Amino acid sequence: MMITLKVKVGQLSLAALFLVSGLSAPAAGLLALEDEDKEEQPEWLAVTGGDVFTGTGSYLRGATVLAKDGKIDSIGYDLFIPEEAERLDAGGMRVYPGLVAISSSGLLGGSGDLADTIDPFSSRMVLGLAAGITTTSQSNQVAKLKRGELEGAVLSEKAFSGLTWSGAGGKRALKEKFETTATYLRAYREWEELVKKDKELKEPSKRGVDSTVLAVLEGRILAKFSANGRDDLLGIARLAQKYGFRPVIEGCGEGWAVADELGRAGAMAIVTPRYRRSKEESLVRDGGSSIENAAILHLAGVSVAVIPSSKSVNLGGIAGRDIMHLIIEAGFAVRGGLPEKSAIDAITIQPARMLGVGHRVGSLEVGKDCDLIVTDGDLLHYETFVQYAVVDGKLVYDKQEELWFSHIRPRPEAPAPEESPVDAGERPEDIEDDGEAGDDDESGDEDEEDGDEGDEDEEGDD
Amino acid sequence: MIILPTFLSLAATATVFPEPTLMPAAAGDLLAIRARTVESVSDGTLTHAVILVEEGKFATVGEDLTVERGIPTLDLPEDWVVVPGLVNAYSRQGMDSSGGSGADPDVLASSELYPGADVYQQLLEAGVTTLGLYPAGNGIPGQAVAIRPTGDTLEEMILDDAVYLKIILRSNASSKKMLRKGFEEADAYEEKEAKARAKWDKDQEKKKKKKKDDDDDEDKEDEEEDDGVYTPPTPDDDVQPFLDLRNGELSALISISKAGDYLHLLDALGEEEFSWDLRIPLSSEADIFHVADKIGERGCRVLVEPRVTRQPSTMRQRNLPAELVEAGATLAFVPNSDSVSNQKVWLRDVGHVVAAGLDRQTALRAMTLEPAAILGLDERLGSISSGKDANLLIYSGDPFEPTSRLVAVMFEGRFVTGEKDLR
Numbered sequence: 001m002m003i004t005l006k007v008k009v010g011q012l013s014l015a016a017l018f019l020v021s022g023l024s025a026p027a028a029g030l031l032a033l034e035d036e037d038k039e040e041q042p043e044w045l046a047v048t049g050g051d052v053f054t055g056t057g058s059y060l061r062g063a064t065v066l067a068k069d070g071k072i073d074s075i076g077y078d079l080f081i082p083e084e085a086e087r088l089d090a091g092g093m094r095v096y097p098g099l100v101a102i103s104s105s106g107l108l109g110g111s112g113d114l115a116d117t118i119d120p121f122s123s124r125m126v127l128g129l130a131a132g133i134t135t136t137s138q139s140n141q142v143a144k145l146k147r148g149e150l151e152g153a154v155l156s157e158k159a160f161s162g163l164t165w166s167g168a169g170g171k172r173a174l175k176e177k178f179e180t181t182a183t184y185l186r187a188y189r190e191w192e193e194l195v196k197k198d199k200e201l202k203e204p205s206k207r208g209v210d211s212t213v214l215a216v217l218e219g220r221i222l223a224k225f226s227a228n229g230r231d232d233l234l235g236i237a238r239l240a241q242k243y244g245f246r247p248v249i250e251g252c253g254e255g256w257a258v259a260d261e262l263g264r265a266g267a268m269a270i271v272t273p274r275y276r277r278s279k280e281e282s283l284v285r286d287g288g289s290s291i292e293n294a295a296i297l298h299l300a301g302v303s304v305a306v307i308p309s310s311k312s313v314n315l316g317g318i319a320g321r322d323i324m325h326l327i328i329e330a331g332f333a334v335r336g337g338l339p340e341k342s343a344i345d346a347i348t349i350q351p352a353r354m355l356g357v358g359h360r361v362g363s364l365e366v367g368k369d370c371d372l373i374v375t376d377g378d379l380l381h382y383e384t385f386v387q388y389a390v391v392d393g394k395l396v397y398d399k400q401e402e403l404w405f406s407h408i409r410p411r412p413e414a415p416a417p418e419e420s421p422v423d424a425g426e427r428p429e430d431i432e433d434d435g436e437a438g439d440d441d442e443s444g445d446e447d448e449e450d451g452d453e454g455d456e457d458e459e460g461d462d
Numbered sequence: 463m464i465i466l467p468t469f470l471s472l473a474a475t476a477t478v479f480p481e482p483t484l485m486p487a488a489a490g491d492l493l494a495i496r497a498r499t500v501e502s503v504s505d506g507t508l509t510h511a512v513i514l515v516e517e518g519k520f521a522t523v524g525e526d527l528t529v530e531r532g533i534p535t536l537d538l539p540e541d542w543v544v545v546p547g548l549v550n551a552y553s554r555q556g557m558d559s560s561g562g563s564g565a566d567p568d569v570l571a572s573s574e575l576y577p578g579a580d581v582y583q584q585l586l587e588a589g590v591t592t593l594g595l596y597p598a599g600n601g602i603p604g605q606a607v608a609i610r611p612t613g614d615t616l617e618e619m620i621l622d623d624a625v626y627l628k629i630i631l632r633s634n635a636s637s638k639k640m641l642r643k644g645f646e647e648a649d650a651y652e653e654k655e656a657k658a659r660a661k662w663d664k665d666q667e668k669k670k671k672k673k674k675d676d677d678d679d680e681d682k683e684d685e686e687e688d689d690g691v692y693t694p695p696t697p698d699d700d701v702q703p704f705l706d707l708r709n710g711e712l713s714a715l716i717s718i719s720k721a722g723d724y725l726h727l728l729d730a731l732g733e734e735e736f737s738w739d740l741r742i743p744l745s746s747e748a749d750i751f752h753v754a755d756k757i758g759e760r761g762c763r764v765l766v767e768p769r770v771t772r773q774p775s776t777m778r779q780r781n782l783p784a785e786l787v788e789a790g791a792t793l794a795f796v797p798n799s800d801s802v803s804n805q806k807v808w809l810r811d812v813g814h815v816v817a818a819g820l821d822r823q824t825a826l827r828a829m830t831l832e833p834a835a836i837l838g839l840d841e842r843l844g845s846i847s848s849g850k851d852a853n854l855l856i857y858s859g860d861p862f863e864p865t866s867r868l869v870a871v872m873f874e875g876r877f878v879t880g881e882k883d884l885r
Contacts, residue, residue, distance in 0.1 A: 113635045117634055117635065118722070120722055121720065123775060149725070403775060403776065
């Protein structure tokens, strides 16, 4: 961050120089400035050869993601990679945006004010990265899983404004707040116009105006509700439609039953596909939980983010339901009919947008933060492991280097450089194992040779 | 034992007695100790060494020196080893108050010192010849005192007061804020002081001018009224320690418990520069190795327990004291727990860490000279070298071996405990 800033300042002063001295900028000064720029060595990271899932853009097979000073500089093929760039070989693997856990606890180590409490060395952070999570929200603040660093970890100090929709009295009070505030806002906008002509005109009174609701209506912050029941969801959807704001609804268990209304309200849902809720049998209408919830909501135009039922690293209880299994939970949304792409969105760009950090993280785009994960297979497959995690252009997790999962299906070491091509007759099996194992096994001899050549090419690149 | 004819300069007692005496004659307050092995700490291991003690100080220390006749001489058995008296810079022995959790930087641990407590004699007998006592509490509990573990009055006991400011920093908003606030208040005072100074200067100028005008009227001597002395405003008691930190009169001992705390410490300190050392309680799964390089870069002292810890979540051993040294930090030890019984086995515990790979000399230094430096007393004691306080321990063998006995303790030139024939 600092470095880019300085470079920019350098460029600015360069421009100023031109302005001052007209066309004939002294060459010496120019050179000096360039030298100054060179002193600030940018940090490059090139993630090469992976199948890159950009999220918001296309799917690029065997492409390279190049990061400069923590930001994505370019994505594509045949990129010019500076010599000093650090390289991460993602050949045969897949590259995804770093996952965003819309709510979690314990991954950042701290509690309360994150800027003062983050523990960038906690083992929970390593586990979070092992689960692919590079950004998360904790106690309504958003931070990155930056290992060994405090600087730049906190992205946002307030993610949502929590509003409560419960109880007849509470609901009435909230409605009143919205009514008063909306009335005030209309009066204020009108006054803004009128005051231009009549400067004596008094500003409308702020009496009874709720500051939280005002912020929500002005679009400065998103309102978050917690609701699962169909009635509550309907209530929130209608409130949102009436006053024109987009609610974030955590839970949304029976959302599928009122998906149309939620879609019309522009609602954003944080769902847990494996959430269980029984139908109220005394009622005729639809209800209860459904595995199809995420899919139906998505079809109705609701933005969907997925989160497991337990928000912390929880090794007890029923396995596979804690924050470590964010990917598995998204997989269950696919089981219920959500398109795979949308399921990945539901753990990357959608939660990033809901948290107000969609401009920084959640997808691989030039200019955004270089937060990505490299996996050994399809992200949503149960066998897939996160092999590498990169945050702000720095490698922060390498499966083989960490204690936790290095022993499970260890990553094959990069094939040792071969001095001479192997004779067709005495082709050793182990070379094949070193490469992409599964595919090559089934193919014939000729294909194997092709595979070999491919390997050699890769070595040449390195 | 080979004794080379090196000269041992002795001030008053240079008389040579022609007839050999069996008993060392009393010659002033002199005593020579001849030992095969002396761990001097400041000059490494001395063999065939002679230590001459005079009036509570080491007068001369060297290898293969001749001892002039008439000086009482103690010839130690071959495998006995002499080491400097131990220094525990971080203790609460003999103190029983409990502190608060706020910022009380002006509290002095010396105010709760109770001379003559039995525990000090016990510590002395266990070989701890210098002690640093810190004030209790969390947050910023106050300033430590360096004492001699003997004496009946405060004056006799206290070597130096206000030796370090103890600061406890954890990864939370309140402790970081406390530290920042301390320096902000110091800023505010400095600003106030600068204003007062400017005002004073202005006043002085005015006076001068006025006098000049007066002088035009009639010549009078103006010297008399001109020598007004500027007195800066008095800072609050709890601001003074932070000013002292800034101007180098006080150093800080900052306690952190994990790697993350160190980053938060740096964050809280910002640009502030002053002298500080670290106290890190080594828990069994301490993760401080994450920042060992950063600590090493700074090169500050790190006060830790002699403990071999584990790689978190595993049973693999880690020798953090050795790792910190390798990274460039300066090591100082405290006993594993602050009790008399633990001080008695302090050397043995350090021996474990030495066995696990810590350099031997570094280990000895970390129990003597470095803790003395934390107390600001490294010029006065902490090693066996001439001019320093004659505090030494005699072991019946390698001091790190559990089979070795502590045979005798010399404190400021006198044996305070030991076997009969040594006295």
